[in-house]
Amino acid sequence: MSETTSTPQVGAAGMVSDRDPTDAPVMIHLDGVEKVYTPGAAPAVEKLTLDVHKGEILVLVGPSGCGKSTTLRLINRMIEPTAGRIIFDDEDVTDIDANELRRRIGYVIQRIGLFPHQTIAENIGTVPRLLGWDAERTRKRSDELLDLVGLEPGIYRDRYPKELSGGQAQRVGVARALAADPPVMLMDEPFGAVDPITRDRLQNEFLRLQAEVQKTIVFVTHDIDEAVKMGDRIAILRERSVVAQLDTPARILSYPVDDFVDDFIGSGSTLKGLHFERVSGLAIPEYPVVRRDTPREEARRILDMSDFRWLLMLDERGRPARWLNETHLADTSRPLHEVGPVVRAVVERNATLHDALEAMITSSAGQAVIVHRDGTYVGVVQIELLTEVIGRMRREARKHYEDLEATQTTDTP
Amino acid sequence: MDGVRSLIGFIADNTSGILERTIEHATIVLGVMLVATVFSVVLGIAVQNRGLAKQVSLGTAGVLLTIPSLALFAIFIPLVGIGNRPAQIALFLYAILPILRNTVAGLDAVDPAIVEAAQGMGMGQFQQLVRVRIPLAWPVIIAGVRVSTQLITGVAAIAVLVGGGGLGAYIQRGLTSLGNPFSIERVWTGTLFIILLALVLDAVLGAIGRRTTSPGIR
Numbered sequence: 001m002s003e004t005t006s007t008p009q010v011g012a013a014g015m016v017s018d019r020d021p022t023d024a025p026v027m028i029h030l031d032g033v034e035k036v037y038t039p040g041a042a043p044a045v046e047k048l049t050l051d052v053h054k055g056e057i058l059v060l061v062g063p064s065g066c067g068k069s070t071t072l073r074l075i076n077r078m079i080e081p082t083a084g085r086i087i088f089d090d091e092d093v094t095d096i097d098a099n100e101l102r103r104r105i106g107y108v109i110q111r112i113g114l115f116p117h118q119t120i121a122e123n124i125g126t127v128p129r130l131l132g133w134d135a136e137r138t139r140k141r142s143d144e145l146l147d148l149v150g151l152e153p154g155i156y157r158d159r160y161p162k163e164l165s166g167g168q169a170q171r172v173g174v175a176r177a178l179a180a181d182p183p184v185m186l187m188d189e190p191f192g193a194v195d196p197i198t199r200d201r202l203q204n205e206f207l208r209l210q211a212e213v214q215k216t217i218v219f220v221t222h223d224i225d226e227a228v229k230m231g232d233r234i235a236i237l238r239e240r241s242v243v244a245q246l247d248t249p250a251r252i253l254s255y256p257v258d259d260f261v262d263d264f265i266g267s268g269s270t271l272k273g274l275h276f277e278r279v280s281g282l283a284i285p286e287y288p289v290v291r292r293d294t295p296r297e298e299a300r301r302i303l304d305m306s307d308f309r310w311l312l313m314l315d316e317r318g319r320p321a322r323w324l325n326e327t328h329l330a331d332t333s334r335p336l337h338e339v340g341p342v343v344r345a346v347v348e349r350n351a352t353l354h355d356a357l358e359a360m361i362t363s364s365a366g367q368a369v370i371v372h373r374d375g376t377y378v379g380v381v382q383i384e385l386l387t388e389v390i391g392r393m394r395r396e397a398r399k400h401y402e403d404l405e406a407t408q409t410t411d412t413p
Numbered sequence: 414m415d416g417v418r419s420l421i422g423f424i425a426d427n428t429s430g431i432l433e434r435t436i437e438h439a440t441i442v443l444g445v446m447l448v449a450t451v452f453s454v455v456l457g458i459a460v461q462n463r464g465l466a467k468q469v470s471l472g473t474a475g476v477l478l479t480i481p482s483l484a485l486f487a488i489f490i491p492l493v494g495i496g497n498r499p500a501q502i503a504l505f506l507y508a509i510l511p512i513l514r515n516t517v518a519g520l521d522a523v524d525p526a527i528v529e530a531a532q533g534m535g536m537g538q539f540q541q542l543v544r545v546r547i548p549l550a551w552p553v554i555i556a557g558v559r560v561s562t563q564l565i566t567g568v569a570a571i572a573v574l575v576g577g578g579g580l581g582a583y584i585q586r587g588l589t590s591l592g593n594p595f596s597i598e599r600v601w602t603g604t605l606f607i608i609l610l611a612l613v614l615d616a617v618l619g620a621i622g623r624r625t626t627s628p629g630i631r
Contacts, residue, residue, distance in 0.1 A: 078533060103535035113530025117548045117627035127534050160629030176534075186533075 021056035021232040021248070026087075027184060027216040028052040033074055033084035035067075044070050046240040047084065054183075057210065057217040061227040062237035062244075063264065068220045071241045072186050075218060076105045089183065103127055106177030106185035106215070110192040112169050114161040120146070120172055121157040127180040145175035148212075150205060167198040174206065178213065187219045191226070203229055224265050228253065228272050236261050250276035254390075255397030270390055274354040277389055279347060279370055284379035290324070292316055292337045299336065300329050310365040313337065318376040320346055323365040346371045349378060353389060356381050416597070423598040431583075435606050438579035442566050442614065445501050449508035450558050456509075457516025457554075458542065467517060474510035482507070482568050486575045495576030504569055508561040515557025519550025548627060555622035559615055566611040570603065580607050 028051070035045040045067045052058045060068040073079040075086065077098045085094045093101050114123050124142035125133075133141070143153040149171040161169060170190060177185055191199045191206075203226065210217065221227055227234045228249040235246040238260055245252055245261045253273035256262040265272075288306040290299045290313050303311050303326070311329075313336070315321040322340040331339050345359035346369045359368035360383060370378040424431060460466040477485075485506065489499035523546050531541045547554075570581035580603045587599030623631070 076533060078529070099535040099537050101535070102533055107530070107533035109526060109529060109533070111524075111526035113524070113526040113528075113533075115527060115531070115545055115549075115629075117545075117629045119629070126531075126536075130535055130540070160627075162629060 021053050021058075022051075024054040024056065026051045027054045027089055028075060028218070029085075029087035030075070031085040031087060033071075033081045033086060035070060035074060035079060036082045043082075043240055045074060045081075046242055048241055048243070049084075050235065050243070050246075052184075052216055052218055054216050055214045056232040057219055057230055059219045059221060059227040059231035059234045060237055061221050061224060061231075061234055061264075062241075064222055066237045066239055067241035068222075068237050069188055071237070072188055072218055072220045076102050076107060076186055078102075103130055103180065104182050104184070106179075106182045108170075108173050108177045108185065108187040108190045110189040112173040112193075114164075114169055114172060114176070116161050119158050119160060120151075120164075121153075123161065123172060124176045124179050126176060127182075131180055133180075141179060142175070145178055146172075148178070148209065149175045151175075166194045167202060170194060170202055171205075174209070178215075183216055185215045185217045187217060189221055190219070192221070192223075199226075206230070225272070228275070236264055248276075250393065251397045251400060254393040255401060257401065271354070271357070273390065273393060274357055274386065275352050277353045277393065278349075279351050279353065279356050279381065280349040282353075282381065282385060282389065284370060284381060285385075287312060287380040289314055289377065292321065294336075296329060296332075296336055299324065303329065310367070312343070312369065312377070312380060313340065314377050320369045320371065320377050323363075325365075341365070343369055345369075346375070348373060353386055357383075357386060419595075420598045420601050423595055424602055427602070431580075431602060431606060434578065434580045434582055434603075435610055438566070438569060438581075438607065439610055439614070441497060441501060441504070441569050441572060441577065441579055442562065442610075445504040445508060445565060445569075446558065446562055449505050449561060450512055452505075453509050453512035453557075453561075454516050454554060457513050458520065458547075461517050461520045471510075471514060471517065474513050477506045478510050480506075482571050483574070486571055490575060497572065497577040499575045500569065500572035500577040504565045504572075507568055508565050511560040511564065512554065512557040515553045515560075516550065519553030519557075520546055522553065523549045549630065552622065552626050552630065555618065555626070559618045559622070562614050562618060563611050566614060567607060570607055580610070 030048055030050045032047045032049055033045065034043055034047045036043040048071060060071060062068050070079055074081050077086070077093075080098075081094070085092055087093070088101070088104075115126070118126075121139065121142045124145055125138040128138040128141060143157065146153040146156055151168060151171055156164075156168075156172075161172070164172065170193075173190070177187075191202045194202065207230065219227075219230055221230070231249055233247060234249050234252055236244045236252065238244045244264075245257045250273060252261065253265060253269045253276075256265055256269070288302050288308055288311050290302060290311055292313060292315055294302075294313075299311060303324075309325055311324040312320055313322045313324055320343040322337065322342055324336070324340040328340040329336070341364040343363070345362040347355045347359045349370060349372065356368045356370075360366055360381070363369070366383070368381045370381055372378055456470055460470050482503065485503040486499055489502045493499050493502065527545060527549070528541060531545045536544065569579055570584055572579050573581035573585045583599045583603030583606075587596045587601075587603065590596045590599075
């Protein structure tokens with residue numbers, strides 16, 4: 001752990017979202033879409049009705065064999081639905097030419113499928129070529145996209161896929177899917193085949209990219225952690241692609257609607273939920289602090305008068321410096337500003353509660369110091385406060401579902 | 414040593430005739446290969462995804478290869494008369510199997526993820542074939558073409574028996590005049606130049622293969 005947790009990770013920052021994804025207009029509307037392979041047998045995907053809103057990442061997550069990939073492939077009609085309609089930006093695309101539809105939808109698969117006989121630039125230019133762009137425009141676009149995914153065009157443009165690492169190949173896969181600037185992207189376990197460190201980096205990069213390009217994305221994974229990290233909303237699917245719960249990650253983690261969802265999100269969901277609340281949303285109570293030049297007796301008086309076991313000493317610029325307790329105050333062998341453990345983990349106000357919890361665990365005083373961007377002291381957060389927040393999140397999520405149920409019962413006569 | 418010297422002497426005395434026969438031989442082989450390649454690649458593409466048709470065509474091509482060449486050449490005489498024509502038809506039938514089998518194998522070996530990506534980006538069947546599947550199967554297809562070329566360059570020597578041309582003429586004359594002067598030299602000349610021709614054609618096809626294969630899959 002470094003000295004400060006000053007800026008939260010991109011991924012962590014991406015998880016905190018105040019806007020409601022369902023406020024945006026609907027981009028993809030699946031209306032009773034169904035896939036039956038053998039007539040009479042159980043359908044692979046049972047009549048599914050689902051809205052994907054403009055600019056959101058909707059994650060389809062579920063155990064293997066639940067039909068999440070099939071569902072994804074029904075959207076670009078790689079698998080033709082046997083019933084239902086697919087509405088794409090208010091246009092019924094159920095019966096239009098499938099190739100024409102696919103050119104309007106970016107498609108990224110786990111095994112990437114770069115064309116090994118083509119250069120990186122040619123790979124990225126695939127859809128533009130199909131759409132009849134001229135060579136110059138295609139070339140410019142592929143350079144632009146290489147830049148966007150963090151690969152230097154001068155180095156990578158003329159290379160072949162075999163010369164790329166797994167992570168680089170997946171970046172090119174994303175660039176290729178974005179080539180013709182499609183409004184929608186379908187991603188089937190796109191980061192499933194790379195090592196955990198690369199996966200984490202690709203996820204963070206992708207979230208940053210998404211903040212820039214604002215595509216409507218349907219993302220399939222079997223990994224609930226990835227779903228929680230990437231999704232604006234998550235659809236947890238059970239067998240035959242039946243939606244068990246569809247909501248924001250925060251609400252799903254706070255209030256799993258049934259045992260299936262509860263089992264699937266697994267243990268530690270409360271901890272994961274802490275990713276969705278920011279420190280700035282907390283009411284931070286008063287905490288006893290002393291200055292570097294505060295006399296020892298004065299410090300002792302402040303500690304005695306407070307309900308806390310620790311004092312926080314700030315340095316001359318108002319930044320947290322050391323923790324002091326009874327023992328340190330009694331130690332007269334050294335000046336007060338040389339005793340007591342140094343404050344190592346501090347968190348900024350815009351950090352998540354998960355970051356705050358981590359700071360608490362690493363802190364010798366068992367509490368997290370909150371600072372302004374310039375490092376100056378704001379307050380101290382203790383574990384009790386987090387417990388309160390968790391309780392509040394649960395109550396809010398439950399109330400949301402109760403309200404939902406109430407409106408549904410009043411709607412139906 | 415004497416034999417080699419007299420062979421060299423024979424070749425030196427007959428260069429223009431040998432050259433003519435070699436060109437004749439090469440013309441027969443190249444003509445047949447051109448037709449056989451187009452036919453077998455198209456057939457391979459057509460049957461690759463169709464289990465039964467694939468088995469039937471590969472099986473038939475295999476059976477054709479087991480027919481004794483002498484008989485196969487003669488079979489077509491009643492249909493097309495004597496000369497190069499019956500030889501060409503027989504050679505064509507022999508040339509099919511290696512190219513057909515390699516075309517199917519090459520297309521089979523294309524990573525399904527690559528085809529899925531192509532399809533997912535909106536390439537139609539024909540575009541997938543021309544832009545992705547054939548270029549990726551190409552090195553294997555070319556290898557099949559090289560095998561067929563080697564095979565029929567040798568077999569084409571029999572063309573002379575059905576009234577065709579080519580280097581087989583030296584072998585045949587040598588064999589029918591055994592004991593006479595230069596008979597063995599004739600056999601050797603025909604054999605040697607067929608081998609040389611096969612090596613040259615193979616080298617040329619190898620070069621073409623390299624030139625037409627993307628550096629990305631070499």
